[in-house]
């Protein structure tokens with residue numbers, strides 16, 4: 405909090421302390437995080453001009469009317485945006501590694517008068533003109549989830565935690581998905597790893613989890629838990645809760661950010677989740693929902709109602725954002741997102757550096773950007789509602805606090821991390837996007853020999869003086 409003391413005239417009854425400590429109240433109009441979009445905002449989009457409130461709030465209508473074909477999406481934009489934009493998007497989709505799926509909710513939150521810069525458009529609709537060459541060190545499964553999977557769709561990397569991927573579909577497909585190696589259908593660019601719902605595969609995953617006494621914490625993701633049927637939420641939840649070693653479950657879904665209507669109108673799904681949470685509580689085990697809002701505009705009056713319902717039912721919701729250029733890489737936008745999440749009782753848990761994902765180099769930012777934004781966000785609200793900014797270290801190092809780099813060369817864009825609790829002695833590299841580096845350094849990255857030289861140099865410097873081995877600061881007496 406600002407420590408500046410504000411002086412005002414002494415009023416009758418004031419103590420001396422009150423005169424010097426009071427600040428004037430802020431203008432309520434400046435509390436932008438409270439100003440959520442309400443009313444029939446979807447009717448501004450010609451395709452939904454005649455859609456009633458009851459229809460728009462129905463999750464089944466949202467699902468049925470989600471756009472899953474590039475041609476249909478582009479067709480729906482005719483007369484809304486310029487022909488030039490439509491051509492640009494058509495080229496973008498041809499080169500995208502992800503399938504297309506966008507809900508009417510998201511389509512109606514995009515400001516189509518500013519389609520090139522709108523932060524929601526940026527996340528779901530690629531433009532050929534904005535695509536940049538991939539970083540040379542990028543791989544399709546950059547987090548090596550498959551390399552750490554003892555059973556297909558079950559990643560066991562951390563000592564006490566595993567990631568279970570029971571399905572490969574989502575309510576939307578984000579162009580930046582880390583799991584583009586498996587999520588959605590094949591595209592012209594990528595043939596996907598098979599992770600469909602399969603009783604046999606689920607049973608193998610359950611057997612492995614039960615056989616590992618060290619596993620306490622299971623993330624159920626995908627794909628997306630929104631696309632599990634109510635009976636499947638119950639089956640997975642109850643099977644895992646029955647295992648004596650399991651203490652914590654997290655169902656992961658982007659749903660609240662892209663179709664909050666489901667929580668309010670798909671009562672079998674919401675009730676199934678509630679029952680698993682309540683049963684977990686009776687067993688003294690924690691079951692929570694993890695979600696994925698990236699921009700404050702994704703939070704509307706409908707979101708607030710949905711989050712209120714979960715809050716009333718005692719369901720904890722935590723958020724994991726991805727730091728993205730043109731979406732939330734400005735301190736004021738990230739701060740607004742964090743404050744708005746807090747307002748709707750969603751805990752801002754993590755902000756991730758963008759993974760090195762194929763076809764979305766235009767979305768990545770530098771580590772320096774994250775360090776700077778974090779500085780501005782910390783202190784804007786309570787510490788328990790302040791996210792930790794992390795790098796999911798490429799190559800399987802797991803999540804590392806952005807501040808914990810052993811070495812960071814802003815000129816080459818190379819940062820080096822260690823992960824003693826995951827792989828003692830291993831080093832992990834993160835790479836800033838090339839377009840933010842000088843032309844000379846960009847040229848060096850084109851040569852495989854130079855790439856190896858820059859990385860070898862970063863590693864040598866890390867080993868010469870790792871931050872962990874730096875002498876501690878002098879103790880003041």
Ligand code: SF4
Nearest residue numbers: 574577578581627658
């Ligand atoms: S919802 Fe999650 S898993 Fe699905 S495409 Fe988006 S980021 Fe990937």
